[in-house]
Amino acid sequence: MSSALRPCLWYDGDAEEAARLYAGAIPGSRLLSLNRAPHDWPAGTKGDVITVDMEVAGQRVMLLNGGDAFRPSPATSLMIVTGDQEETDRCWDALLADGGSAMACGWCVDRFGHAWQVTPRRLLDLLADEKQAANAFAAMNEMVKIDIAALDRACAP
Incomplete structure (x- = not known):
């Protein structure tokens, strides 16, 4: 087994x-x-x-x-890797519904107390790119929910 x-x-x-x-x-x-x-x-x-x-x-x-x-703690979180902004928004909104709370950098806590990272794949790709990581990281640190278009603007040449 x-x-x-x-x-x-x-x-x-x-x-x-x-x-x-x-x-x-x-x-x-x-x-x-x-x-x-x-x-x-x-x-x-x-x-x-x-x-x-x-x-x-x-x-x-x-x-x-x-x-x-x-009680659950944000020390343990679940990361949902989303494909686009629509999916990011939909997951984010549902997890925050009826008593959830937003945190920084794409993190939120659902109404049951469990922490989630709602993370677009685009953010992970930018953070893994040596040339883009610093700009992506700085932009992410200014966000609550991750905004893919804002990340792309921050990383534009």
């Missing part, structure tokens, strides 16, 4: 709601299964959704209703 890395994100009873948000907001995402507790447990009762298996942008992820013992 080969090993696999599968992130597990912690929620306080709202993993199913989060999964439905991510499935609708992020291309290549879908809910795979809801797994219910076979009996009462410290964070819930028999029949409650205990885990949700899903794919987020094609990556298998488990969402765990673990209770209120832990």
Whole structure:
């Protein structure tokens, strides 16, 4: 059997709601299964959704209703690499809906407390280009949501 890395994100009873948000907001995402507790447990009762298996942008992820013992932190984030500004805007807006908050440089926190980096592929390409990296980095540091056209203007000869 080969090993696999599968992130597990912690929620306080709202993993199913989060999964439905991510499935609708992020291309290549879908809910795979809801797994219910076979009996009462410290964070819930028999029949409650205990885990949700899903794919987020094609990556298998488990969402765990673990209770209120832990809170997510931006020290761990999920990066969504978007193809264009329309996709960037759509993901950004959905993750901020109903109580999310914007951070700097394309980072945001969803209403469940999980941090996301909504990052256009164009930004990654510019940052990897020795001739463009300094200008792209400076422009990115002035942004909240990443603006591809502004990056291109900042990197224009």
